Amino acid sequence: MRPVSRRDALALxxxxxxxxxxxxxxxxxxxxxxxxxxxxxxxxGAAVExxxxxxxxxEIAENGNSVPLxxxxxxxxxxxxxxxxxxLIAEANPWPRIARFQLTPMSGRxxxxxxxxxxxxxxxxxxxxxxxxxxxxxxxxVKVTIGGCGG
Amino acid sequence: xxxxPRIKIPNEVRKGEIIQIKTLVAHEMENGLxxxxxxxxxxxxxxxxxxxxxxxxxxxxxxxxxxxxxxxYLAFSVRVEESGIFRFSWIDDDGTTIEAEETIxxx
Numbered sequence: 252m253r254p255v256s257r258r259d260a261l262a263l264x265x266x267x268x269x270x271x272x273x274x275x276x277x278x279x280x281x282x283x284x285x286x287x288x289x290x291x292x293x294x295x296g297a298a299v300e301x302x303x304x305x306x307x308x309x310e311i312a313e314n315g316n317s318v319p320l321x322x323x324x325x326x327x328x329x330x331x332x333x334x335x336x337x338x339l340i341a342e343a344n345p346w347p348r349i350a351r352f353q354l355t356p357m358s359g360r361x362x363x364x365x366x367x368x369x370x371x372x373x374x375x376x377x378x379x380x381x382x383x384x385x386x387x388x389x390x391x392x393v394k395v396t397i398g399g400c401g402g
Numbered sequence: 403x404x405x406x407p408r409i410k411i412p413n414e415v416r417k418g419e420i421i422q423i424k425t426l427v428a429h430e431m432e433n434g435l436x437x438x439x440x441x442x443x444x445x446x447x448x449x450x451x452x453x454x455x456x457x458x459x460x461x462x463x464x465x466x467x468x469x470x471x472x473x474x475y476l477a478f479s480v481r482v483e484e485s486g487i488f489r490f491s492w493i494d495d496d497g498t499t500i501e502a503e504e505t506i507x508x509x
Contacts, residue, residue: 344469346467346468348469350466350469352478355459355460357459358478358479364476364478365474365476367471
């Protein structure tokens with residue numbers, strides 16, 4: 252949505268001005284509660300602890316249509332103990348889920364990279380599930396200059 | 403699908419080496435929120451699943467959502483213990499599957 256300048260606002264009839272300034276609810280964004288629900292679905296309500304997860308995301312993304320993202324988790328990748336699943340969540344996107352990765356001991360290293368869409372400035376969260384049933388998380392804030400989810 | 407997927411993978415590796423595989427497939431990843439010039443919503447059409455197997459064993463898989471950028475790029479690691487064939491598949495919402503394979507030799 253285009254920001255409403257003071258000049259624009261004054262030029263409009265009063266009732267529209269009030270509406271514009273109040274900011275109509277934006278259907279194209281999910282809520283933090285929906286994001287939390289997605290994480291809950293992934294963990295099944297288990298405790299989530301901070302993990303040694305490196306999230307490589309630009310601090311400022313000029314174009315939300317394609318933001319490079321790389322994740323590297325400092326965790327062994329053996330048959331006994333490995334990262335089996337990775338969930339990516341963007342709280343302020345139309346749908347909080349970005350992707351879910353399934354890794355195996357054959358991965359050798361819990362590292363993935365992709366390019367994502369971000370609808371606006373927000374926090375990207377990563378939740379990793381290990382083969383022994385633990386959940387690790389990390390998050391990173393990204394400033395987005397131009398949002399990338401249509402709408 | 404017009405273009406073949408692009409896959410970057412070393413031809414030859416040492417036994418036990420961890421390599422990175424980079425894949426890219428041409429796809430608009432239409433997220434279902436965009437409107438065309440007439441103002442009607444363009445229906446969702448994305449690649450929703452990617453999988454990679456090595457000699458028939460699953461190595462890596464991914465469920466993608468509309469929040470993955472157009473022309474989805476995916477990079478991941480694999481520890482290679484033997485020579486063999488990597489098979490890759492991308493599945494579209496409409497059921498179309500794009501497939502590719504790459505061989506690797508252990509020296």
